[in-house]
C-alpha cells in the first residue's frame with residue numbers, strides 16, 4: 029500500500045483530524061514573511077541561509093527538493109564557487125541544497141562542495157548529509173528502508189600500514205555540532221511518545237512519485253558467508269536457504285536507528301569486512317561522504333538504508349531509501365528552533381552586491397544603497413568580504 033493511501037486510511041480509522049493543507053509550492057519565489065522574505069521579494073540574501081542540505085546523488089537531491097515548502101530565486105554565487113544550488117525553505121528555515129557532481133563521489137568531492145558552499149553562504153551553521161547508505165545488519169535489526177542517524181562519524185580507511193602489512197586506523201570520531209545533537213534529542217524524545225512523521229511526510233510530499241515509494245520487493249539479507257551468485261543479475265538466482273531468518277515486522281514504516289557511521293572513499297561490498305569494521309568501531313552504517321564535510325562545517329549524516337554493504341548490493345531500494353532519509357531530515361528541521369540570528373532583520377545589500385564590490389575593490393561608504401544602515405553596512409560588508417576571499 030502506498031504511503032499516502034495508508035495515511036489516509038489510518039486517519040480515517042482513528043478519526044484524527046487531517047494534516048494542514050500542503051502549502052502551495054511556488055517556483056516563482058516565496059511569499060512568506062516568517063522566513064525573511066518580505067514585500068513579495070523573490071530572492072533572499074546569501075547570508076539568510078543557515079542550513080546546508082548536501083546530497084551525493086541526483087535522486088537524493090530530487091527527494092530533498094520534494095521536501096521544500098517553497099523555492100527561492102537563485103542567487104549569484106561567489107566567483108570561485110562551482111556548485112549549483114536549489115534554494116528554498118522548510119517552515120521558517122531557509123535551506124541551501126547542493127549535490128556532488130555527477131559520477132564524482134567520495135569525501136574529497138564532498139569537501140569541495142562544502143568549501144564552495146561556505147564561500148557563497150557565509151552564515152551556514154548546520155549541515156545535513158542526506159542520502160542512502162549501506163546497513164551493518166549485525167549491529168542492530170536494520171532493514172532496507174530504515175534510517176540511520178549518525179551521532180558520531182569516523183573515516184575508517186585513514187591510517188597506516190604496520191608490521192606485516194596490517195592496517196592501523198588513525199582517524200578519530202567526529203561528533204555533529206551540539207545544536208544538531210540537541211535537536212536530535214528533542215526529536216527522539218518526541219518519538220518515545222508518538223510515531224515518527226516520516227510516513228506522513230512521504231505521503232504528503234512524494235505520493236505522486238511512484239519511483240520513490242516503498243518497493244514491492246522482498247527485503248533479503250543473506251548469510252555473511254554466502255556471496256552473490258550472478259554478478260550482473262538480481263538475487264533471484266541466489267540460494268533462498270542462505271537467507272538470514274528474521275522476524276516479520278508488524279509495520280512497514282521505517283525504524284530510526286541512532287549510532288556510529290563509518291565513512292570512507294570506497295564502496296563497502298564485503299560482508300566479512302563489513303562485520304569486522306562494524307564490530308571494531310561499533311557502527312550501524314557505511315557511507316562515503318560525511319567525513320569530507322566535517323572539516324568545513326558541522327554535519328549530521330542521515331542515511332536511508334538501501335543495501336546491506338555486501339556482494340548482494342543493488343539499486344532497487346535506493347530511491348525509497350533516499351526518500352525516507354529526506355523525510356527524516358525534514359522532520360528534524362521542523363524541530364530546530366528559530367535562532368536569534370534568524371530574527372534579526374539586518375539591513376544589508378544582498379550578497380551579489382558584496383561579491384561585486386569585492387571584485388571591483390571599491391568598498392566605501394558612498395556605495396551603501398541605504399543611508400540609514402550605513403554604519404552597519406560598512407562593518408558587516410568588510411567582514412563578509414573578508415570571509416569570501
Ligand SMILES: [Zn+2]
Pocket residue numbers: 255256257262263264266339340
Ligand atoms: Zn544476491
